[in-house]
Amino acid sequence: MNRKPPTMADIAKSLGVSPMTVSRAFKRDSAVSQETREAILLAAEELGYVFDSTAANLRSQKTDFVAVTIPSINNANFAETVRQLADGLSRAGLQILLGYTNYDIHEEERLIEQLLRRKPQAIVITGGQHTERARKLLSNASIPVVETWELPEKPIGHVVGFSNTQAIREMVDHFVETGYRRIAFMGGDAANDTRGAERRAGFVAAMREHGLDATRLISSGAPPIGMREGAKAMSELLERFPDTQAAICVSDLSAFGALTECQRRNVRVPEDMALGGFGNYDIGAICVPPLTTINAFAGDIGARTAELISDVLDGKFPQGAMQTISFNPVLIARESSR
Amino acid sequence: MNRKPPTMADIAKSLGVSPMTVSRAFKRDSAVSQETREAILLAAEELGYVFDSTAANLRSQKTDFVAVTIPSINNANFAETVRQLADGLSRAGLQILLGYTNYDIHEEERLIEQLLRRKPQAIVITGGQHTERARKLLSNASIPVVETWELPEKPIGHVVGFSNTQAIREMVDHFVETGYRRIAFMGGDAANDTRGAERRAGFVAAMREHGLDATRLISSGAPPIGMREGAKAMSELLERFPDTQAAICVSDLSAFGALTECQRRNVRVPEDMALGGFGNYDIGAICVPPLTTINAFAGDIGARTAELISDVLDGKFPQGAMQTISFNPVLIARESSR
DNA sequence: ATGAAAGCGCTAACAG
């Protein structure tokens, strides 16, 4: 009954051609006469033939995989990066092999090792903090490596990111210009949330430059930091620093959570408490009042990374010429801050 | 310089053992003496050896892939299903190969074909509506097929889902019991959003059973339906049917969007307008007021699917015995409805 | 516990 699935050889036999011709018929541009190709594709469909990538991958010593690691799949920002990345790469005939690290660099190391076994053509990783062994694995892999969402000090290969520190500076500047002085920062306290930690560091540095008190820091614990953590942080902020005028949150999600806590306590936003978020999530644009935030270009990071990988694989850059593409985060001022 | 990457044969040569012994050393339980194994693993690390799955996959005629298709990666519900599925499968040594269909069954067909070329051990697809050719491809693949998130009338293989129709019935019953009569439904009008369409159909059927008017239907267009679409729908609802008492939305996201529109127009929720959502998203639990919703067990669908696949691959069911796992959606009554 | 031989299904390389 359940015979072995047909191979190219079976198709070849049924039509009296060589397997090589069948192979060529499945490639786009290769030299096969139109009628032979059509006959082959028809026979394939009739036999229920399914092309075997595993064999093609082994023989040609290349796959059409691009490995991608993200901290969490449940995050609208990373999801948008992945979506655009997948769309861009599919145009180059490349498919994403996705894994998530759960914000843990040891998990990331395991994941990278596992992904490299699949022989991807390139690997995209989120962030710039990795274990030594992970760095070594990536360096030895002799495929393009792209670090994203940050600007690492010692990049492994290519970079498509932005400065999280600089982004928060812009927001602090905006808040100070708007007239706020007693400003808090919520989140970014977990060492494994490197982007959050940089945002917090950016806050502290910027506040000091303005000669302002940078000690109104509320902890949100380990990532992922969602709406609940934002609400909890606002709760703590109002108790510990009741005279705070504005709170900058590590992301729009926590800012929205903070907003709901204000609504529950009848704290008016922005009159009693101004809010700033990060990431330009949908929710920040639609909630009432809408959130002042930073557009970090999540989608563009994915799109540009896809372009970069296509170009590198096409040999458009000299061997070893690592590219760094840096976005300038843009402040989006909305009604949550005056 | 850039020598060819080392193979098992290289490791074998460097230690004076056979490649077969090296191969065995990389398997867990196989019969290799402790010291030989350690020597091999050490040599591998020193040589910078990376196991080549493509070769192993071809020779053993099996991969450790499970193919998964979801409509969109930017959806917290599907993301949660995928997360739990990935976690469960990784315990069985299986990795997810993810693709998204963008709510298009032709795109789904292309995707399924592409995924099957990778020779996955099983395939999980969202929904029960597929092209004829997709159904054929799946049937011919002779691997376990699991349809999720619905209860298809003619399943292709296994099913892990729930009745979208029944779920909305529960909500209509609740709203009617609470005293609402002039109830609207927003979304679910796009033919390619089968789950949404079933929810809308469930609304119409349930309303009629209660002898109530089921014509307050607002279109939200093609999926994905997010917060913006919810706000727009509420705007339209208030203009077309200003005396509406309650609106049931196709998801929590659109319900939240609707809520924001009410806030902008000073329509009190639930006093002037009650709201119901779907999916038990984080946002519905934390917004003010929190949303009455349906827990559709997004995470559990993933977890149970992982278990099912592990069991089927372990031969725990007789050949051809298709399993159907059905969840009972549970109403979560919150303050957005009285 | 270890080894030798063979081959998975495709395609690179070369020939015509």
Place this chain on the structure above:
DNA sequence: CTGTTAGCGCTTTCAT
């Protein structure tokens, strides 16, 4: 435009 040969790096199978 089409065919022949060989082999990608593993693991199955059988032997010791």
